Structures are given as structure tokens and as C-alpha cells.
Amino acid sequence: MLMLGLHYRWESLGVVLLHVALVAVGVAGLGIAGLGIDFLRSAVDPRSPPPRWPLGIAPPADWPPWRVVILIAIGVVALALLNAGLRYAAAVSSAHFSQRVLVRLRSDVYDKLQRLSFRFFDASESSSLINRAAGDVQAVRTFVDGVLVRVLIVGLTLLIYLIYMLRVHVLLTLACLAASPLLWIGSVWFSRVVQPAYRQAAELVDRAISTLVENVQGAHVVKGFSREPEEIAKFQVANDRIRRQRESIFWQVSVFQPIMGGLTQVNMLVLIGYGGYLVIQGQIPLGAGMFVMANLLHEFANQVGNITNIANTIQTSLIGAQRVFEVIDTPEEITSPENAVALPRAKGELRFENVAFGYVMDRPVLEDVSFVIQPGECIGIAGETGSGKSTLLALISRFYDPTHGAIYLDGHKLTQLDLGDLRRNIGIVFQESFLFSNTVAANIAFGHPDATPAQIEQAARLAAAEPFICELPDQYDTLIGEHGSNLSGGQRQRLAIARALLLDPPILVLDDATAAVDPETEHEIQQAVDSARERRTTILVSNRVSTLRRADRILVLQRGRIVESGSHDELMRTRGYYHRLAELQFGDLLESSAQ
Structure with missing residues (x-):
């Protein structure tokens, strides 16, 4: 996140400078107002100390009091107008800056999601990823805008206040700020205490969104089994958990903030006691000294409150930021190599050499798979559920890389090819x-x-x-x-x-494209495949014999290994898995033809 802040350092610097200028103008306005109080006091009571004019530039001695008052009023109005202009500019620049950060982050997360491998998505819930790309990205924006930038603004604001207060009276300033270290220490301690609570709240939100997404996607199942009341209750439980967790955090914050506020009032008591004594002794002016310092101490307390809020924001935004950067920093497993081989148009020869693969270590899905597909050949792949048919297709498109062995296209290892070229050479129809x-x-x-x-x-x-x-x-x-x-x-x-x-594409891959359709639709799709397979290498994954028999050659997978290979007629004569599959689907027809 610091790198993100550095990327926008000039925009953030502009925001900081505008806010600092706004604070400086505000302090100047208070100073002029205090000067007016001191002037009026001296005009009413000549025994009072004369006002301390800024930079020693005082109005002519022969001016009547009303003219000086008008001059001071003009200064107050001018600073008020400047304050309004700076406030507008600061608000616009802050909004522009925060939106740029937000758009950049969302684009970065979306870009990274497009480049991550299927293995990442296999291990992630879609609802969690959606929440990270939406809500958690907002949290990172809050960190950059509400923490990194705000810390600079608060720090420089306190510095401006401190400089003015020290100019009024050094010992009074130090006495008034004696309790400030406790405020800083308390803020740091509190931010560490509440961090686990914020993390748990983020996890509970993820679970609620997951429940919502599942119910939207599975609405027909919920309604089909009349489970609406139970699902409503389930979502309400998730919502209640979030509410209780948020209330727990709110309770902790509500207890902490008044304690910090009480410590800030100690500063005001010191000012009234010690500052009042200094005014009576004539060591500091009432307006430009006591009045302005009272206002600055109030603002000082507000800034300390901002520090507390920043500490609170750090926890909420850090949790979100960690979740966002877990995605952004995830290594990309499937990428084009340096000096990748370009393959604009493949011939369509595919070769598997001793390929093994597993989604989980020590649980292979494919083992020692070897075969060659010639350009223009149509290959059918059959096998029981879980035998590795769809996994084999995923390896061809390089959605995953084999854990052992290699796959070649036109004599080139898939891992040597440009990833974009490889996938543009393959037209895939998913199940x-x-x-x-x-x-x-x-x-x-x-x-x-x-x-x-x-x-x-x-x-x-x-x-x-x-x-x-x-x-x-x-x-x-x-x-x-x-x-x-x-x-x-x-x-x-x-x-x-x-x-x-x-x-x-020179290679067409169909993953069980006729699995869930009626016979008439299957016939229409088969006709479409027949017309599409001309001049292409075609791979058909199916357990429908009516689809597989159209292939030039059929491979049968069992427990991740090829156990049968041949044409439809050849496999029917071997009386293995493929023959049993045909008997199950066309048993009566086979018996009648045999008779």
C-alpha cells in the first residue's frame, strides 16, 4: 500500500498542501479575531496591554477606533472567503484523488483475476472474490485517502497549531499539552486491541455474501424444495452475527473515545488556570493569546480525535487491504515464458508424453497418459465420472500444467508457446x-x-x-x-x-456438449459438430455412444489412465468399458442385430 501511495505522491501532496493551507488560513483568521478582541479591550480600557500587531505593522496612531475595527473586519471577511475557496478546492481534490485510487485498485484486482490460473479459482469462493473486488478495494482507498494522506494532514496541522501556541507562550503550551503523550499511546494500544474484531467482522460479511450468492444462483432449487423460510432464517443468522460483531466493535470505540475526550479536557483546565494567571499578569494577551489558544486546544483535541479515528480506520482498512493484496500478490502460475514461441496458426498435432496431473498433492487425476492426435483427426474420449476426461481437456488449453510429463502442439511444448497464441488456436465448448x-x-x-x-x-x-x-x-x-x-x-x-x-480454430474441443439435451437437440448438435470438424483436429468428450461413434478414434479413461483405444467397431469387439457403455444405451438394438 505504501507503493500505491508513492504512485500517487504528487496528487496526494497536492491534497495535503491544500488542507494545510486551509488550516493555516483558519489559524490566521483566529489570530485576527483575537487581535480584534485585544484592540477593543485596549480601546475601552487604556490601562490594558496594547494589541500585538502581526509583523509589527500597526495602523496609523491617529486612526479612530472605528476605522481600525473596519480594517480588522475586512481582514476577517477576506480570510473567510479564502477559507471557503480553499475548502472547496480541498474537497474536490480529495474526491478526485480517492476516486483515482479506487478505479486503479479495482482495475488492478480485475486485471489480476483475469491472469490467475484455474487452481486459484478452485480454491476461492466467488462471493469472497466479489467482496474483495468491491468492498475491500473501498477499504484500501480509505487507507490511502483516510490514513496515509490524513496522517500527513493531521501531523502538519498539529505542527501549525504548535508553532502558533509556542509563539504565544512556551511554558503554557508545554503545560497544556502534558497529557498528549497519553492520547497517542492510548490510540496505538486501542488500534491493536480491536484489530482481531475487525478481521472477524470481514469474515462474517464474506459468509453472508456467500449465502446470498448461493441462493441467487440456486433459486430454482430453493423454491423447488420449498426451503424459502429456512434460507431466510439462515441469512438472518448470518446478518445477526455481523450485527453483534459490529455492535461489539462500536461498544469498544464508544468506551475509548470518551476516555480520550476526558484527557483532552485536562488541557483546557490547565489553560484556564495557568493561562488566566498569565493574562492577569499581562504576560499574554487575552485575544491573540488566551482566546486563540482556547480555540486551538479545542482543535487540537479534535485532531487527537482524528488520530483515534485514523487508528480505527487503520484496522478496518488494513484487514480489507490484506485481502485485496492477497489477490494482487498471488503469483501467476500459468504465464507465457520469456522468448515464447509464436504460433499464429497451428497444424493441429497434439502429443501427450507420460502426462500426470493432480489437483491435490498425492491424489493424481491423470497418470502416465500418452497418445498422439494427428492434424484433422477426430478423437473421442470416454470414461466414467472422475476418470479425468475434463481434466485432460483443461491441460490441452493450459488451464493447468502437468505435474509430470509434457504436452506438445506441433512439436512445441505447451509451456514454450505464447499463451495467447495457444488458446486462440483452440476453440473450446464447455459442458x-x-x-x-x-x-x-x-x-x-x-x-x-x-x-x-x-x-x-x-x-x-x-x-x-x-x-x-x-x-x-x-x-x-x-x-x-x-x-x-x-x-x-x-x-x-x-x-x-x-x-x-x-x-x-485449427483445434476444436467439446466437453460433453450433448450431456444434458434431448435426442433431437443432440442430433442437431451432432450435425453442427460434423460440419465444424472439417479441416480441424477435433476432440469430443462424451459418454454418449451416438456422439463417440462419429470419432475416428476413441480413448477410454479409467482412474486417470488410458485403458482402451480404437475405433467404434474395434472397441465394440474388445467387449470392454466402451462395449458395456453401448449395451447400456442400445442394449435392445444390439441384441436384435445379433439375432
């Missing part, structure tokens, strides 16, 4: 086709925003999506709901295929 809240055209063109309408329509035709798109109210300009909620599963899948095909 769950995620769509954005945007138009149909924008979703198809997500990977190629500069695509022309003709290119978008061509991709839709290849994906067999054009017929249903033409039936939509605004066709390609139709807005689809979040996640494509107003489209059927098959329609979403065809849009996802169109999105993958728009880039004309």
Missing part, C-alpha cells in the same frame, strides 16, 4: 455453456469482437444455430438473460459452438 447478458451477436463474437455480421452469421450457420436465432424477436440483436436463461440447453450449446467456430 456448461456460459453466456453473457448481452445480445446473441455479442455472445458469438465474444472471442472476436471485431467480427463482421457476415462472419457471425456464418459461424451461427456452421453451428446449426441460425434457424432458432431467426425466430428470436430481434434475431442477432436479441438480448439474452443472465447465463442465457431464456434459451434452451441446446440453443445455448449451439451458440457456444458458434462462439468457438468464429475464430476458425
Whole structure:
């Protein structure tokens, strides 16, 4: 965070200088007001000490009192106008500065999230990440604006007050500020005491947001099982925990602040006693001395209160800052190497050599996987749930790196290739086709925003999506709901295929694209895949024999290893897992054909 403050050092310096100028003008205004009191006192009682004019510049002795009073009044008004102008400039500059910091931080967090590997997201809750990118970023902005900048402002403000007070009377100033060290020590102690409470409050907010996000995403499940009352009660419990924690913090702050306020009143008692004595003795003036010092001590107490608030802010913002910088400082596991090999257009040859991988140490998902896919070949991958099918695809796109072995594309290790080039060569259709809240055209063109309408329509035709798109109210300009909620599963899948095909990738990967659709939709998607696989290396992950039989070769995974390999007809003759899969899906047809 200090580096962040240094990045904005000139903007923050401008904010600090404006606030310091504002304080200096305020003190000057008090000084002139005190001067007016001393002048009026001397005009009424000639035995009173004469006013101490600033810099020894006094009005002519022959001026009548009313003219001097008018001069002092003009000075007060002029300083008041200057004060108003500086206050406006300080407020605008502070707002501009804090918003720049906020925008920069949010951009940094979002940028980092885009570059982090899937492993990071596997270990993180989406609600926690959302909270860090929104609420916790605000806390960091508060730290930079409300702590780093405010500490400088408070420090320089106290210095200005101290200089003026020392000019009035050194011993009186030291006596009035005798209790100040206790205030500083108390503030530091209190900030350390309440830090664990603030951390716990942040964790409770995370849990509440997690509950909220889960219920929004799973609303159909909640309603389907009539669990609304229980979920409302669950969220209320989370809210109550936050309330109790916040009340506990508020109670601690409410006890601490009056104690600090009581210590500041000791300073005022010293001023009334010792300062009053000095006024009576004629050692300090009533207005420019006693009156101004009383106001400055009051402001001094306010600044000490600001220090307490800063200590409080430090705890809230530090917790948020730690959570934000945990994201920003997370090392990027998957990156392009230095001197990366450029591969604008791959031929499409993929080779796995003794590849092993596990999401958790000592729990391998893939073990000793080796195979070669020739350019233009269509490979089917089958296997029971948890056998490593989707993991294998994730390794091809380099969402993860193997823990052992290597994967090659056109003879180059994936880890040697430019990451952007690699992923632009692969069009991937995930099992769950995620769509954005945007138009149909924008979703198809997500990977190629500069695509022309003709290119978008061509991709839709290849994906067999054009017929249903033409039936939509605004066709390609139709807005689809979040996640494509107003489209059927098959329609979403065809849009996802169109999105993958728009880039004309030499490698097409489909992860169980027909798993959750009806037979008619499956047939339409299969036709789309058949037209799309021409001139491409295609990898089909599925457990539907009707989809797999279209592949040139089928690999069967079991417990992370390849246990079968061959064409549909060859695997049917081996009577292994693939044959059992076909029997389960087409048992009656197989029996009748055998008879």
C-alpha cells in the first residue's frame, strides 16, 4: 500500500498542501479575531496591554477606533472567503484523488483475476472474490485517502497549531499539552486491541455474501424444495452475527473515545488556570493569546480525535487491504515464458508424453497418459465420472500444467508457446455453456469482437444455430438473460459452438456438449459438430455412444489412465468399458442385430 501511495505522491501532496493551507488560513483568521478582541479591550480600557500587531505593522496612531475595527473586519471577511475557496478546492481534490485510487485498485484486482490460473479459482469462493473486488478495494482507498494522506494532514496541522501556541507562550503550551503523550499511546494500544474484531467482522460479511450468492444462483432449487423460510432464517443468522460483531466493535470505540475526550479536557483546565494567571499578569494577551489558544486546544483535541479515528480506520482498512493484496500478490502460475514461441496458426498435432496431473498433492487425476492426435483427426474420449476426461481437456488449453510429463502442439511444448497464441488456436465448448447478458451477436463474437455480421452469421450457420436465432424477436440483436436463461440447453450449446467456430480454430474441443439435451437437440448438435470438424483436429468428450461413434478414434479413461483405444467397431469387439457403455444405451438394438 505504501507503493500505491508513492504512485500517487504528487496528487496526494497536492491534497495535503491544500488542507494545510486551509488550516493555516483558519489559524490566521483566529489570530485576527483575537487581535480584534485585544484592540477593543485596549480601546475601552487604556490601562490594558496594547494589541500585538502581526509583523509589527500597526495602523496609523491617529486612526479612530472605528476605522481600525473596519480594517480588522475586512481582514476577517477576506480570510473567510479564502477559507471557503480553499475548502472547496480541498474537497474536490480529495474526491478526485480517492476516486483515482479506487478505479486503479479495482482495475488492478480485475486485471489480476483475469491472469490467475484455474487452481486459484478452485480454491476461492466467488462471493469472497466479489467482496474483495468491491468492498475491500473501498477499504484500501480509505487507507490511502483516510490514513496515509490524513496522517500527513493531521501531523502538519498539529505542527501549525504548535508553532502558533509556542509563539504565544512556551511554558503554557508545554503545560497544556502534558497529557498528549497519553492520547497517542492510548490510540496505538486501542488500534491493536480491536484489530482481531475487525478481521472477524470481514469474515462474517464474506459468509453472508456467500449465502446470498448461493441462493441467487440456486433459486430454482430453493423454491423447488420449498426451503424459502429456512434460507431466510439462515441469512438472518448470518446478518445477526455481523450485527453483534459490529455492535461489539462500536461498544469498544464508544468506551475509548470518551476516555480520550476526558484527557483532552485536562488541557483546557490547565489553560484556564495557568493561562488566566498569565493574562492577569499581562504576560499574554487575552485575544491573540488566551482566546486563540482556547480555540486551538479545542482543535487540537479534535485532531487527537482524528488520530483515534485514523487508528480505527487503520484496522478496518488494513484487514480489507490484506485481502485485496492477497489477490494482487498471488503469483501467476500459468504465464507465457520469456522468448515464447509464436504460433499464429497451428497444424493441429497434439502429443501427450507420460502426462500426470493432480489437483491435490498425492491424489493424481491423470497418470502416465500418452497418445498422439494427428492434424484433422477426430478423437473421442470416454470414461466414467472422475476418470479425468475434463481434466485432460483443461491441460490441452493450459488451464493447468502437468505435474509430470509434457504436452506438445506441433512439436512445441505447451509451456514454450505464447499463451495467447495457444488458446486462440483452440476453440473450446464447455459442458456448461456460459453466456453473457448481452445480445446473441455479442455472445458469438465474444472471442472476436471485431467480427463482421457476415462472419457471425456464418459461424451461427456452421453451428446449426441460425434457424432458432431467426425466430428470436430481434434475431442477432436479441438480448439474452443472465447465463442465457431464456434459451434452451441446446440453443445455448449451439451458440457456444458458434462462439468457438468464429475464430476458425485449427483445434476444436467439446466437453460433453450433448450431456444434458434431448435426442433431437443432440442430433442437431451432432450435425453442427460434423460440419465444424472439417479441416480441424477435433476432440469430443462424451459418454454418449451416438456422439463417440462419429470419432475416428476413441480413448477410454479409467482412474486417470488410458485403458482402451480404437475405433467404434474395434472397441465394440474388445467387449470392454466402451462395449458395456453401448449395451447400456442400445442394449435392445444390439441384441436384435445379433439375432
